[in-house]
Amino acid sequence: MEELLKWNGWGYKDSRFLVKDGIIHFSGSRYPIGELSLPYFTQWVEDVLGVDLSKPHTSKDQPVEEECPYPLISNDNYKQIVHLNVPFSTKGIDRLMRAHGHTVYDIYTLKESFFDRIPDVVLWPSCHGDVVKIVDAADKNNMVVIPFGGGTSVTGAVECPKDEMRTIISLDTSQMNKILWVDRENLVICCESGIIGQDLERELHTMGFTVGHEPDSYEFSSLGGWVATRASGMKKNTYGNIEDLLVHVKMVTPKGVLEKNCQVPRMSCGPDFNHIVLGSEGCLGVITEVILKIRPLPKMKKYGSVVFPDFESGVRCMREVAKQRCQPASIRLMDNAQFKFGQSLRPVPGYFGLIFDGLKKLYIKKIKGFNFDSICVMTLLFEGDVKDVQMQEKKIYEIGSKFGGIPAGQTNGERGYMLTFVIAYIRVGFLIFRNPRFMICI
Numbered sequence: 001m002e003e004l005l006k007w008n009g010w011g012y013k014d015s016r017f018l019v020k021d022g023i024i025h026f027s028g029s030r031y032p033i034g035e036l037s038l039p040y041f042t043q044w045v046e047d048v049l050g051v052d053l054s055k056p057h058t059s060k061d062q063p064v065e066e067e068c069p070y071p072l073i074s075n076d077n078y079k080q081i082v083h084l085n086v087p088f089s090t091k092g093i094d095r096l097m098r099a100h101g102h103t104v105y106d107i108y109t110l111k112e113s114f115f116d117r118i119p120d121v122v123l124w125p126s127c128h129g130d131v132v133k134i135v136d137a138a139d140k141n142n143m144v145v146i147p148f149g150g151g152t153s154v155t156g157a158v159e160c161p162k163d164e165m166r167t168i169i170s171l172d173t174s175q176m177n178k179i180l181w182v183d184r185e186n187l188v189i190c191c192e193s194g195i196i197g198q199d200l201e202r203e204l205h206t207m208g209f210t211v212g213h214e215p216d217s218y219e220f221s222s223l224g225g226w227v228a229t230r231a232s233g234m235k236k237n238t239y240g241n242i243e244d245l246l247v248h249v250k251m252v253t254p255k256g257v258l259e260k261n262c263q264v265p266r267m268s269c270g271p272d273f274n275h276i277v278l279g280s281e282g283c284l285g286v287i288t289e290v291i292l293k294i295r296p297l298p299k300m301k302k303y304g305s306v307v308f309p310d311f312e313s314g315v316r317c318m319r320e321v322a323k324q325r326c327q328p329a330s331i332r333l334m335d336n337a338q339f340k341f342g343q344s345l346r347p348v349p350g351y352f353g354l355i356f357d358g359l360k361k362l363y364i365k366k367i368k369g370f371n372f373d374s375i376c377v378m379t380l381l382f383e384g385d386v387k388d389v390q391m392q393e394k395k396i397y398e399i400g401s402k403f404g405g406i407p408a409g410q411t412n413g414e415r416g417y418m419l420t421f422v423i424a425y426i427r428v429g430f431l432i433f434r435n436p437r438f439m440i441c442i
Contacts, residue, residue, distance in 0.1 A: 007062050007093065008110035009428035010102055011220070017425060019053050026425075032418055036347045044344035059111035068092025071120035077167050080137050087124045087175075095119045098170040099160060101153030107428055116162035119146065119170035126175045127192070128288040131252045134171060135286060139254040143167040147282040149174075149222030150196060155229070157281040171286055173224055179203055180289065188247055188263075189294050193224025193287045209294045212239030212329075212383075216420050224287040230279035234420065238329040238383055242278070245292045249277050253285035263291060300389045303413035304328075304380035306397065306405040309369075311335050311376045317403040318378070326395050330381035334416060339377050342412075342419050377408060379416030 006013055015028040024042045026033045045051050071090045073081070081088055089095075099118035100106040109115060125131045138145045148158055148170050160168050173194030180190040189209075191200060197218040204210055213233040215221060221231070227249055232241045239245065250259045260273050277287065308314040314333045321327055334342065380396060382389040397407055 002093065002097065005220070006428075007097055008059065009107055010424040011428075015425060016428075019056070022053060024053070026422075031422060032415070033345055033347070033422065038345060039348060040346060041344040044341060048341075063092060063096065063114070065092045067114075068096060069118055071095070071167075072165065073120050073167050077141055077143060080141050081121060081123070081169075084123070084130075084133050084137060086126075086130050086134060089122045090120065094122045095170065098122055098148045098151065098158065098172060101151065101156065101158055102424065103154050103156070104427065115160070117160040117164060117168070119160060119168045121167065122148075122170045122172055124172050124175045128176075128250065128252070131171065131173075131176075131286050131288050132257065134169065135252050135254060138169055141167075143169055145169045145171050145286065147224070147228070147286045148172045149194060149225035149228070150217065150220045152217040152221045152225065153229070153281075155281060157228075157283075173222060173286075173288075176288065182207065182209075182294075184209075187294050187296075188291055190248075190289060190291045191223055193222060193227070193290055195223050197221055197223070197226070204294060205297065208297055210239075210297050211245060211292055211294055213242060213245060216424075219421065223290050223292075227278060227287055227290055228280055228282055234332075234417070235329040235381065235383065237327040237331065239295070243275070246274050246278065246290065247293060248291035249274055249287060250289040251277055251285040251287050258285065298383040298385070300382070300384060300386045302382045302389055302393065303410045303417060304382065304393060304396070305408040305410075305413035305416060306378045306380070306400040307370070307408040307412075308376050308378065308400075308403065308405045309371070310374045313403045313405070314376045314378055317400050317405060320399050320403070321396060324395070324399070326392060326399075328380050328392055328396065329383040330379070330417060331396075332379045332416065333376060334379065335376050336374055339375060342377075342416055345419065345422070346415070377412060377416065378405070379413045381413065381417055 004012055012028065012030060015026070015030050015034070018025050018027055022042070024038045024045065026036060026038065028034045042053070046053065073090070095118045096115075099115050100110065123134055125134060135145060137143070144164060144166050146158055146160065146168060151158070173192075176192035176194035177196070177199065178192050179195070179200070180192065182189045187209075189204070197213070197215070200223060201210060212235050213226065213231070214235050215226065215231045215233050225231070226242045227246060230242060233239065248260060248263045250257060258273065260267070277284065306317070308317065311333070318331070318333055321331065378400070382393055384392070400407070
């Protein structure tokens with residue numbers, strides 16, 4: 001975790017916005033805008049956010065050990081933790097990185113101040129049995145357990161109460177990252193709760209399957225975190241939200257291990273135990289194992305987009321799509337501000353690209369009569385069998401045309417979809433520029 005990710009911001013260490021010679025660049029090669037000069041985005045930042053890129057604010061350095069609060073662990077509790085035979089750490093940076101989520105407040109505090117309270121010890125269980133031992137020891141010795149998955153929380157669920165004087169354990173599930181079994185015939189998979197979303201999908205793809213769940217934090221959030229936060233994914237129209245995918249969940253509590261006594265997608269009696277765990281945010285216990293529905297990989301994946309003359313036309317189109325029950329895997333309507341923001345992240349085109357861009361603008365503005373200060377765009381992602389995708393695509397574009405929409409191509413659709421993964425970098429990157437308007441907008 002510490003080797004790959006920033007200690008005081010979102011995402012990978014090698015991926016960030018930088019200012020070189022007055023122009024914003026994005027470093028690294030993990031994203032489509034990586035290693036590109038972004039003059040349009042530079043202009044957008046200056047015009048919309050009112051940021052003076054020549055006057056960055058220097059954030060504080062990573063704290064050294066002496067600057068971190070001393071862990072509150074009695075000798076008896078320390079002996080109990082050692083006796084568990086589970087890897088642990090009381091290092092300041094380990095505890096600090098698990099003391100927060102990724103709200104603006106969290107990141108601002110890391111860059112400018114310090115948290116009033118951080119965990120006293122971090123434990124890394126490697127299996128369900130380790131978690132049982134940790135929770136049992138904590139219960140018997142009056143210690144606090146805060147489950148920690150990918151650390152992408154925006155609800156404050158991993159924060160330590162500042163007046164809590166008991167020993168606080170941060171139970172990091174990152175080493176519980178295995179796929180335990182796959183049932184290819186019934187299309188279900190059992191995983192440990194600490195597996196990260198993109199790692200799960202990568203392994204499934206090698207087997208020819210997918211879960212299809214892509215929340216905005218998909219790159220860094222954990223499976224257990226998805227269940228604990230009742231997560232929603234960008235492709236929910238096809239695959240469902242996490243509650244639609246969940247078959248079975250195992251949770252360790254101070255009173256024992258809780259789980260349904262059968263592994264079926266639905267039971268006639270209630271209440272459904274799964275729905276007690278979903279959205280519990282770690283308050284009830286530690287999720288250790290999850291069984292999910294999976295699907296064969298789609299034969300076709302295709303992006304698309306439709307430009308509308310105004311937001312109201314786009315909304316009417318979206319309503320009609322919903323009425324006809326023909327939503328693709330992902331469909332999003334971006335208003336004019338979002339549209340301009342997305343367009344600003346494009347690189348400078350070459351000579352022929354400039355000509356083509358000019359022709360597109362001429363067509364949109366002069367021939368179709370669209371106003372660039374009011375247009376909006378609907379981004380689309382189609383997944384499924386080739387014939388199904390083609391039929392769905394045809395129907396969506398027909399509906400769009402009834403409300404004044406114009407097909408705007410796959411590139412704009414893909415840019416709009418991938419923009420989701422870059423937004424958090426923008427928020428964090430420009431906290432170094434102390435502009436009140438920007439602080440409000442993020």
